[in-house]
Amino acid sequence: MSRNTSRREFLLTAGGAAAGIGLASVIAVEPARATPATMQEAIRKVVGPARVNPGRVKLELPPLVENGNTVPLTVKVESPMTAADHVKALHLFNEKNPQPDVASFRFGPRAGRASVSTRIRLADTQTVIAVCELSDGSFWSASVNVVVTLAACLEDA
C-alpha cells in the first residue's frame, strides 16, 4: 500500500462510514412504531409454526374512526363451544401502534359464545388483525382496514 491514500480509497471508506451511520440511525428510530413486519413477528410468536387460515373470525370495527383513543371493536367466532370443539383464544394485533399486540382473550367451553367487545387505541390509519385459536389447534384470522383521523398514543401528557 502507498502511504498516500488514493482518492478512490478515501471515497470508498467515507461512503461506507456514512452508510453505517445512516443504518444505525434507522435502527435507533425504528422501535417508536410497530411495522407490518413486527406485527407478523408478534403473530408468529403466538401461532408458532401453524398455518393461519383466513376466515371464520368476524372482526367488527368502524371503517372510519374520528378518535383513535377509543375505537369500539367486536370479535366473534362461530363455534358450538363444546368441550370437543371450542375457541381457545382470540388475539388482536395492529400494524402501526408502538406495540403490535392489542389483547389476548382466552375462553373455555364454559364461555358459551366466542364473542368479545372492547375499546382499543389506534395510532394511525392501519390494519387490525384478529387471530383465533380453535381447540383442534387450527388458527383462523380476519383483518379490517381502519382510517383514523385523530391518532392515539402520541400526544403529550
Next chain:
Amino acid sequence: MASALINAPPRAKRGEIIEIKTLISHPMETGYRRTQLGALVPRDIIRLFVCTYNGTEVFRAELHPAIAANPFIVFSTVATESGTLAFQWTGDRGFSETESVAITVD
C-alpha cells in the same frame, strides 16, 4: 380509587348464555407518551382480567397498552348454577381490584 361497574343479569335460566359487561376506571397509561418537558410517562396499565364463576375460570383477557383508558370488556358465559361471578383486574404498580356479583339460576 379505581372503581368497577359490572352489568350481568341477576337471574338466568339453566344453560342460557348470559352476556357480562365490565367497565373499570383506569388511565391505561401507555408508557409511550411524554410530558411537555420531554420526560417519558411511565407505563401504568391493567395487564390481566379474569372472570371466575363459582371458582372456575370462564374468561381471561391479557391487555396491552393499545386498550383504551377505562377498559370496557364484554364477554359471555353459560349460566350453569346459582352462585357468584367474581372479577379480578391486575396491573402495573401493584394494581389489583376485585368485584363480584351474585347470580340466581333456575
